[in-house]
Amino acid sequence: MQNYSVFVPKLLPKRELFAPGHRGCIGCGEALAVRLATKAMDENTIIVNATGCMEIIASQYPYTSWRLPWIHTLFENTAAVASGVESAIKVLKRKKRIEDRDIKIVAIGGDGATVDIGLQALSGAMERGHNFTYICFDNEAYMNTGIQRSSATPFGASTTTSPAGKVGKGQFSWKKDMPAIAVAHNIPYVATCCPSYPFDMIEKVGKALAADGPAYIHCLSVCPTGWRCATEDTVKIGRLAVETGVFPLYEVVNGQYKMSMETPELKPLREYTSLQRRFRHLTEESLDLIQERVQLEYNKIAERAACAPKLEK
Amino acid sequence: MKHFIEIRWHGRGGQGAVTSAELIAQAAIGKGKYAQAFPSFGPERRGAPVQSFNRISDDKPIRERSGISEPDIVVVLDPSLVIIGNVISGLKEGGTLIINTTKPLDYFVSEYGDRWKIATVDATAIAKELLGVNIVNTTMLGALIKATGLAGIEDFEEPLKHRFGKLAAKNMAAMKKALEETAVKELKVG
Amino acid sequence: MTPGCIVSEPGNASQYKTGDWRSQLPVHNFKKCIKCGLCYVFCPEACINETKEGFFEADLFYCKGCGICAHECPTGAIVMKDEEEK
Amino acid sequence: MARVGVEVSIALSEAVGLCNADVIAAYPITPQTHIVEHLAEMVADGELDAEYIPVESEHSALSACLGSAAAGARTFTATAGQGLELMHEVLYVASSMRLPVIMAVANRALSGPLSVWGDHSDVMSCRDIGWIQIFTENGQEVVDNAICSFKIGEDKRVLLPVMVHLDGFHLSHVIEPIDMPERAQVDAFLSVNDYPYALNPDNPHAMGDFAPPVVFTEAKWAQEQDFQKSKAVILEVWKDFEKQFGRSYKPVETYRTEGAENLLFTMGSFSETAMAAIDKMRDDGMSVGLVRLRLWRPFPFEELRDAVKDAKNLIVLDRALSIGGPGGPVCSEIKAALYPLEKKPKIVSIIGGLGGRDITVANFEDIMKRGLEIAEKGSPNEYEIYGVRA
Numbered sequence: 008m009q010n011y012s013v014f015v016p017k018l019l020p021k022r023e024l025f026a027p028g029h030r031g032c033i034g035c036g037e038a039l040a041v042r043l044a045t046k047a048m049d050e051n052t053i054i055v056n057a058t059g060c061m062e063i064i065a066s067q068y069p070y071t072s073w074r075l076p077w078i079h080t081l082f083e084n085t086a087a088v089a090s091g092v093e094s095a096i097k098v099l100k101r102k103k104r105i106e107d108r109d110i111k112i113v114a115i116g117g118d119g120a121t122v123d124i125g126l127q128a129l130s131g132a133m134e135r136g137h138n139f140t141y142i143c144f145d146n147e148a149y150m151n152t153g154i155q156r157s158s159a160t161p162f163g164a165s166t167t168t169s170p171a172g173k174v175g176k177g178q179f180s181w182k183k184d185m186p187a188i189a190v191a192h193n194i195p196y197v198a199t200c201c202p203s204y205p206f207d208m209i210e211k212v213g214k215a216l217a218a219d220g221p222a223y224i225h226c227l228s229v230c231p232t233g234w235r236c237a238t239e240d241t242v243k244i245g246r247l248a249v250e251t252g253v254f255p256l257y258e259v260v261n262g263q264y265k266m267s268m269e270t271p272e273l274k275p276l277r278e279y280t281s282l283q284r285r286f287r288h289l290t291e292e293s294l295d296l297i298q299e300r301v302q303l304e305y306n307k308i309a310e311r312a313a314c315a316p317k318l319e320k
Numbered sequence: 321m322k323h324f325i326e327i328r329w330h331g332r333g334g335q336g337a338v339t340s341a342e343l344i345a346q347a348a349i350g351k352g353k354y355a356q357a358f359p360s361f362g363p364e365r366r367g368a369p370v371q372s373f374n375r376i377s378d379d380k381p382i383r384e385r386s387g388i389s390e391p392d393i394v395v396v397l398d399p400s401l402v403i404i405g406n407v408i409s410g411l412k413e414g415g416t417l418i419i420n421t422t423k424p425l426d427y428f429v430s431e432y433g434d435r436w437k438i439a440t441v442d443a444t445a446i447a448k449e450l451l452g453v454n455i456v457n458t459t460m461l462g463a464l465i466k467a468t469g470l471a472g473i474e475d476f477e478e479p480l481k482h483r484f485g486k487l488a489a490k491n492m493a494a495m496k497k498a499l500e501e502t503a504v505k506e507l508k509v510g
Numbered sequence: 511m512t513p514g515c516i517v518s519e520p521g522n523a524s525q526y527k528t529g530d531w532r533s534q535l536p537v538h539n540f541k542k543c544i545k546c547g548l549c550y551v552f553c554p555e556a557c558i559n560e561t562k563e564g565f566f567e568a569d570l571f572y573c574k575g576c577g578i579c580a581h582e583c584p585t586g587a588i589v590m591k592d593e594e595e596k
Numbered sequence: 597m598a599r600v601g602v603e604v605s606i607a608l609s610e611a612v613g614l615c616n617a618d619v620i621a622a623y624p625i626t627p628q629t630h631i632v633e634h635l636a637e638m639v640a641d642g643e644l645d646a647e648y649i650p651v652e653s654e655h656s657a658l659s660a661c662l663g664s665a666a667a668g669a670r671t672f673t674a675t676a677g678q679g680l681e682l683m684h685e686v687l688y689v690a691s692s693m694r695l696p697v698i699m700a701v702a703n704r705a706l707s708g709p710l711s712v713w714g715d716h717s718d719v720m721s722c723r724d725i726g727w728i729q730i731f732t733e734n735g736q737e738v739v740d741n742a743i744c745s746f747k748i749g750e751d752k753r754v755l756l757p758v759m760v761h762l763d764g765f766h767l768s769h770v771i772e773p774i775d776m777p778e779r780a781q782v783d784a785f786l787s788v789n790d791y792p793y794a795l796n797p798d799n800p801h802a803m804g805d806f807a808p809p810v811v812f813t814e815a816k817w818a819q820e821q822d823f824q825k826s827k828a829v830i831l832e833v834w835k836d837f838e839k840q841f842g843r844s845y846k847p848v849e850t851y852r853t854e855g856a857e858n859l860l861f862t863m864g865s866f867s868e869t870a871m872a873a874i875d876k877m878r879d880d881g882m883s884v885g886l887v888r889l890r891l892w893r894p895f896p897f898e899e900l901r902d903a904v905k906d907a908k909n910l911i912v913l914d915r916a917l918s919i920g921g922p923g924g925p926v927c928s929e930i931k932a933a934l935y936p937l938e939k940k941p942k943i944v945s946i947i948g949g950l951g952g953r954d955i956t957v958a959n960f961e962d963i964m965k966r967g968l969e970i971a972e973k974g975s976p977n978e979y980e981i982y983g984v985r986a
Contacts (some may be wrong), residue, residue, distance in 0.1 A: 016547030023556040026521035027572040028528055031554060034576035039554035051797045055663065056804075065523065068811055071802035074521040076795040078666050079804035080689045084659035087651060091621060091663025091671075092795060094647035098618045099669055102645065104788070110797060128659065131652030205551050231576075239577030239590070242552050342603075342771050349601035349773040356772050357601075361627070361713060361765035361952060383872040385766050385865050386956040479601070511811075511818045513755055514694035516793045517802040 019046050019209070022074075029072040031064040034238025036229030036245060037144045038064065040202040041115070044142055044226070047212035050075065051109060053096075055089040057116030057125060058082035060151045061144060083124035086132035086141060089114035093137045111216045112139040118159035119149045122185045133192040133221045140215040140222045143185065146230035154233040158183040161253070162300065163293055164285045166233070171288035181300065189223035190259050196222040197259040198267075203229075203245030207256060207267055214258070227254045235284030247279040252305035257312060264311035276301055325470070326388045327374035330407050331397035334366040336457030339483065340395070341372040343461055346479035347471045348376045356382050369401055376470065395464055396420060397456050399444070411436060414507060418463050420444060420456055425503040434508055439467035441502040450494040451487075458484075458491040462498025473499060528555065532575035534590045540565045542587035549579035549588060597775045597841070604735035604767050605630035607774045608674075608700055608760075611739040613644045614782040615746045617698075618669035618789070621649035621660035626712040627764035628676040628702040635672075654679035658686040658697070665695035665757075666803055668794030670746060673697065676764055677704030677711075680718045684725075690757040691726030692819055693804055696749035696791065697757040699727075700742065702768040703864065703915075705951040713952020714764035716864065716915040719892070720925040726819060728758040728826060729892040733867045735774045738762045740843055743782060747833045750789045754826045761892070763865035765952065777841060785840045827894045847896035848903045852878060853885030859904055859941065860964055861912040863889045863926060866955055870913075873960030884964060889926070897933050904934065910941040911967030914979075915949040923947075923979035942971040945979035959983065 024045040031038035041061060056062045056079040065072035066079060080088050093112045099105045114132075116125055121143035129141060148166045149155040156169040160178045165171040169178040189197045196218035200208040208226065215222035227248055229241045236244055248254040251274045256267035276298040280286035289297070327344070331337030338359045345357035353376060360371040373388045390410040395418045396402055402419060411417060417436045419428060420443035428438050441463045443456040451458075458480070465473055473495060480488040480495075512518065536549075543565050550558040550566050557572035558579060568579065580588040602610075609631050612620070620639070622632035638644040647664075651657045657673050664671040675683060680701055690697050704718055705711040719729070728748060732738045738760065745758040762768055793801050807815050827847070838844040851871050853859060862870045867888040877884045887903045887910075889896070904910055914924020922928050923945030934940040944967040949955045955963070963982050970980065 016551045017545070017560075019547075019551065021560070023521075025556065026524040027556045027569070028523040028526040029555070030526070030528065033531060033574040034578060035554045039552065039578075042554065042556050043551075050800075053667075053795050053797070063806060066517075066802060066805040067523075068515050068805035068807045068815075069517055070523040070526060071517045071519075071805065072521065072523040073802055074800060076797060076800040077802045077804075078663070078795060079806075080659065080662050080693065081685060084655060084662075084686065087621075087656035087659035088663035088666075090649055090651070090656070091619060091660035091665075092667045093663075094619050094621070094649050094660070095664040095667035095669035095671075098645070098647045099667065102618070105668070105796075127652060128656045131656055134652075135649065202552075237577075239581040241554070241576070241578055242582050342601075345771045346601035349599065354773060355601060356770055358765070358770040361769060382772070383868045383875075384957060385770070385869050386954045386959075389956075511814060512793075513818075513822065514692065514793070514803065515805050515807060515811075515815050516694075517805055518793075518799075520800040520802070 024048060024074045025065070026072045026074055029064045030067065031060070032232045034231040034241045036202060036231070036241045037061055037146055039241065040144050040208070040226050040228045043202050043205050043208050044212045047209045047216060048075070048111065048113065052111045052113055053092055054078070055085050055092060055112065055114040057085035057120035059117035059120050061115060061117065063151055082120055084128050085114045085116045085120060085125055086129040089139045089141070090132045090135065090137045093139050113216070114139060114141045116143060117151070118143060118145040118147060119157045122159045122183050123157050130192065133189060133194050133223065136220050138220055140212070140224065142212070142224045142226055144226050144228040146228045146233060148233050150230050150233045159185065163289050163297055165288055166285070176293060177288060186223070186225045186259070190262065192221070193262065194221040194223060195219060195261055199225045199227070199254065199256050201227040201245040201249055201254060201256065203242045204249065204256060211258065233285070236282050240282055244279065244282055247274065247282070250274045251276050251279045252301050253279055255305055255308050257308055263315040264308060265315060266309060266312045273302065273305065322392065323378040325376050325392040326390070327376070327393040327395065328388055328391040329372040329395045329397065330401050331370055332401070333364045333368045333370050335397050336455050337370055337372045337397055340397070340457040340461055341374050343458070343476060343479045343483065344374055344464065344471065345376070347475035350478055351471065351475055353378055354380065354382050369404070391415065393418065393464070393468060395460055397460055408432070416467055418460065418467050420460055425505055429505050437467065437505065437507045439463055439502050439504040441498050443498055446494050446497045446501065450497060451490055459494045459498045462495035463502040466499045466502040467504050527571055528574050529571045532573055533593050534575040534577060535570060535573065535593055536568050536575070536577070536579050536588045537591050538565065538567050539587045542585045544585055546584065548582050548584065552578050552582045554578065597777055597781070599773050599775050601771055602774055603630060603769065603771045604738055604762065605769065606634050607735050607739050607776065608742055608762070609634035609638065610776060611742045612672050613638050614777060614779055615743055615786055616670065617644070617646050617672040619647045619649065619661070619664035619671045620673065621651050621657045621664065622673045623651050623654045623657045623675070623679060625654065625676050625679040627704060627714065627768045628674045628679070628700070630768065631674040631700055631702070654682040655686060658683040658690065661697040662686065662690055662693070662695055665697050665791065666693070666795050668789065668791040670750070670789040671697050672699070674700040674702065676702040677706055677718045680722060681706060684721070687722060687725040687727060694755040695757060696755055698742070698745045698749055699757065700760045700762060702764040703761055704764040711951040714766055715950045715952070719761055720916040720918070723893070723925070726756070726823060727893060728756055728830065729761060730758065731761045731864050731890050731892055732767065733865050733888065735767065735770065735772050736843070738767065739774055739776065740837065740841065741845065743777065743786065744833050744837050747786050748826070748830050750791070751829050752792060754829050756823065756826055761864065767865040781840060785836065824894055830891065845890060846899070847891035848899040849888045849890055850903050851886040851888065853887060853903065855883065856885030857883040857908045858964065858968055859885050859887050859907045859910045860960070861887045861889070861910055861930065863892070864915065866913070866915070866949055869955060869957055870960050873957045873964070876957060877961055877964060895929060895933070900930065900933055901937060904941055905939070907941040909944065909968055909971040911944045911946060911964055911971070913949070913963060914945065914947045917947055917950065927979070944970045946982050947979055948982035953983065
C-alpha cells in the first residue's frame with residue numbers, strides 16, 4: 008500500500024449504498040469492489056445489473072442490498088437495458104416529466120456478462136454513445152455457475168470447463184483484452200482498476216461517471232472461491248496482479264493511455280500464481296511462457312502510454 | 321367503368337411501379353372511393369422485374385387481401401418487359417393493356433388482336449424530357465387516366481404534393497403530357 | 511406480493527444476518543490501532559464501523575470472518591480467532 | 597378524423613406518434629421495417645419528441661425497451677419473425693417484471709428455409725410469454741389497437757406489455773383508406789404514462805430480484821391472476837375507444853354466423869378475404885359463417901364458447917404448424933376450450949397460408965368444403981395442410 012492512502016480512508020463517505028447482509032462468499036473481492044465503486048456515486052445513480060454473482064448475492068426476493076434504484080433483467084443485455092434507461096431519463100427530463108438533475112446510469116456485470124455473452128450489447132451501447140458507465144467486475148471465470156472458463160480467464164488457469172488434466176493444461180487461450188475493445192469504440196473514458204488500490208479505483212469510477220458519454224471500467228475482482236486462494240489474501244492477490252504486471256492499472260482518456268502508477272520493475276509472476284491453486288498444475292515451462300507474455304502485454308500498454316504525450320503535441 | 325377493378329403494374333425495381341399503385345389508390349381514396357395498393361411481396365432488387373397491384377372499389381370496402389392473378393387492367397412501365405415478362409398473364413377478356421413503348425399502337429393491336437383495349441405512350445421520352453430521369457411512374461398514371469377514366473387528373477394533385485413535394489408540378493406536367501399523347505384502341509363493342 | 515416482485519425497501523438485505531457464516535472472528539486491539547481505517551476500506555461486507563473514539567470495529571452481525579482486515583492491518587491490531595475459542 | 601390512403605406500417609407509426617411515445621428502440625427486419633423507419637423519420641423531422649435507439653439486435657431492442665419502460669417512459673418497438681425469436685427470453689422478462697412495453701409484430705414465418713413472408717409461426721412460439729396479444733385484420737384496426745394498447749398496458753390495474761399483431765405484407769405493406777384520429781382525440785383518450793414503480797432516485801426500487809423456489813410459484817400465480825384480470829380492462833378500453841372514436845372491438849368477432857351450421861375460424865388479415873368467401877358461399881346457399889379471434893391473450897374462453905355454441909362444424913384455419921403435434925396451434929387451443937362442453941361442434945384443423953402462401957376467396961371455399969368433408973367422414977390425420985403439393 009502506498010503511503011498516501013493510509014491517511015485517506017477516514018475521509019471516504021461513510022454511507023454504504025451497497026448494504027451489508029449480502030450473500031457473497033467469504034472474502035469476496037467483487038463485493039468489495041462494488042462497495043468501493045459506490046463510494047464514488049451519490050444517490051442520483053441508477054444501477055443496471057447483469058445476471059451473475061453480484062446479482063444473486065444482492066437480490067434475493069424480497070430483499071435487496073441496494074440503496075439505489077436498481078434493475079436486473081437478464082445476463083447478456085445489461086448495456087442495452089442501460090441504453091433504454093438512459094434514453095428514457097433523457098427524454099423524460101426534456102419533456103419535464105421528471106426533475107432536471109444529473110442522474111448517472113451505471114451498468115455492472117461480471118466478465119461473462121461483459122466479455123462473452125453481453126459483448127454485442129455493450130459494443131452497441133458504447134458505439135451509440137449513451138451517457139453511462141459500464142463496470143466489468145472481472146473475476147476471470149463464470150463464478151456464479153461454478154467456475155467455468157470465460158474469455159477473460161487467464162491462460163493456464165484451471166476451471167471446470169478448462170480443467171487441468173492428463174492432457175489439458177487449463178485455460179488454452181490468452182485473456183481477451185476487453186479494455187482495448189472498449190477503447191476501439193472511441194469513447195471518452197476507459198480505465199482498469201482493482202479494489203486493492205481503493206483510492207485509485209474510487210477516483211476512476213468518479214471520472215467515468217463525470218465523462219460525457221460512455222465510460223468503461225475493467226475492475227479485477229479477486230474470487231477466493233474460484234481462484235482457490237485464502238480469503239484473507241483477496242486484497243493481497245489483487246495487489247500482486249498489479250505489481251507483477253498481470254493486470255496493469257491505466258486510464259485511456261479520449262484515446263490517450265496513461266499508466267496509473269510507475270512500476271519500473273515488475274515482480275515475478277510466480278509471486279502471484281503461487282497463491283492460487285487454479286495455477287497449481289502449471290509446469291515451470293508453462294509459467295515461463297506466461298511470464299514472457301505478461302511482460303509483452305504490459306509493454307504494449309506501457310508503450311501506448313509512453314507515446315501519449317507525443318499525441319498531445 | 322366497373323364498380324370494382326383490379327390493376328397490375330409491371331416495372332423494374334426502382335422505376336416506381338409501387339409508387340404508381342400508391343398514387344392511384346390515394347387519388348381514389350381522396351375521392352371517397354375504397355382502394356388498396358400493395359407491392360409484390362418479394363426481395364427484388366433494383367432492376368429486377370417487379371409487380372404492384374391495386375384494387376379500387378367505388379362503393380364498398382374491399383375485403384379481399386389475397387394477391388391479384390386476374391386483373392382488369394395491366395400497366396407496363398418498361399418496354400422491355402413486354403418481351404420478357406408475361407405481362408398479359410391472367411388479364412381478363414375485355415380488360416385494358418397499357419404499355420410504355422416507342423412502338424406504334426398498331427403494332428400491339430396486331431399482336432394481341434381484339435381481346436383487350438390497348439393503349440400506348442412513349443412515357444420514357446416524356447419522363448426524360450419533363451423530369452430529367454427515366455422514372456415513368458407518374459407519366460404512366462397519365463396514360464392510365466386516358467385509357468380508363470379511373471380518376472381525373474385533378475385527383476392526383478394532393479397525392480403528388482404529398483409524395484413529391486416541390487417536384488409535384490413537374491410530375492403533374494408529365495402526367496398531363498402523357499394524357500395528351502397516349503394512343504388508345506377501344507374494344508369493339510358487342 | 512408486489513407486481514413484478516418489486517422491492518420497495520432499499521437496502522433491506524441488511525436485515526439478513528451473515529455473521530452465522532463465520533468460523534473465525536476478528537479481534538481488535540485498540541492499543542495497536544492507529545485509526546487509519548484501512549480495515550474499514552477493505553471490508554467486503556461493509557461491516558466495520560468507526561467507534562466514538564475513532565477506532566474501528568467489526569459488526570459481528572454481518573462479519574463473515576474472511577480475515578482481510580487482519581491481513582491488511584498495517585500495525586497488526588487485528589487478529590483472527592476461531593469462533594470456538596472466543 | 598381524416599381518411600387517408602396510407603401504407604398500414606406508416607399509419608401505425610403515425611398512431612404511435614399520436615400517442616407521444618417517449619422511447620422507441622428497434623432493429624430493422626422485414627416486413628416490419630417500414631414501421632420503425634417511419635418512426636425514425638418522424639423523430640428526425642422533429643414531428644415526434646422521442647428518443648429513437650437504433651440498437652444492434654432485436655434482443656437489445658426489447659432489452660432497451662425494458663430499461664425505458666422501467667424508467668417510466670412510454671415505450672414502443674416493432675419486430676417480426678426471427679426478430680421476435682431473438683427477443684424471446686426478453687419477452688418473458690417484460691411481462692413478469694410488469695413493464696408496459698408496446699410492440700407491433702408484422703407476423704412472419706420462421707426459418708428455415710428462410711422466408712420473409714407472412715404466417716403465424718412467430719406468434720405461436722410466443723403463446724406463453726404473458727403479453728396481452730391482439731390480432732388485427734386491416735389497417736384501421738392496427739391504428740386503433742395500437743392506440744388502445746398504450747391505454748391497456750399502462751393502466752395501473754394492468755401494467756403489462758401488449759403486442760399488436762399485423763400480418764406481414766398482407767397487412768404491413770398495403771396502402772388502404774384509414775381514418776387517422778386527430779391528436780386532440782388521442783390526447784383526450786390517452787393519459788400520460790405514470791408508471792408507479794419507475795426507477796427513481798427519490799424512491800429507489802429494486803426491480804428484477806431472483807426468486808428462490810419458496811416464492812417462485814407464488815410470483816407466477818400472482819402474475820397469472822393479474823393477467824386474467826386485465827381482460828376486464830381491455831374490454832373497458834375498447835368501450836372507451838368506441839365512445840371516443842366510434843369503432844368497436846370485441847375479443848371474438850363473428851361474421852354472418854346467425855343460423856349458420858358450419859363455421860370457419862380465422863385470425864388476422866386473412867379474415868377479410870374469408871368474409872368475402874362467406875358472402876359468396878352464403879349466396880350459393882351454404883349455411884356458413886365466420887368466427888375471428890381478436891384477443892389471442894388473454895384467451896377469451898367464454899366469448900369463444902358462446903360464438904360457436906350453435907354450430908355443427910367448426911373448420912379452423914391455422915397459419916402455423918406444430919410439427920409432430922396435434923394440428924394447428926390455434927385449433928389445439930380451441931379444442932381445449934370446447935372440450936368441457938357437452939354440446940360442441942366437430943372441429944377440423946386445416947393449416948394454410950404458410951410463409952406467405954396466398955389464400956384467395958376461391959381457396960377459402962375449397963377449405964370450407966374440404967373441412968366439412970372431413971367433419972362428415974373423418975380423417976386418419978390430426979390435421980390437413982391446404983394446397984400442399986406432393
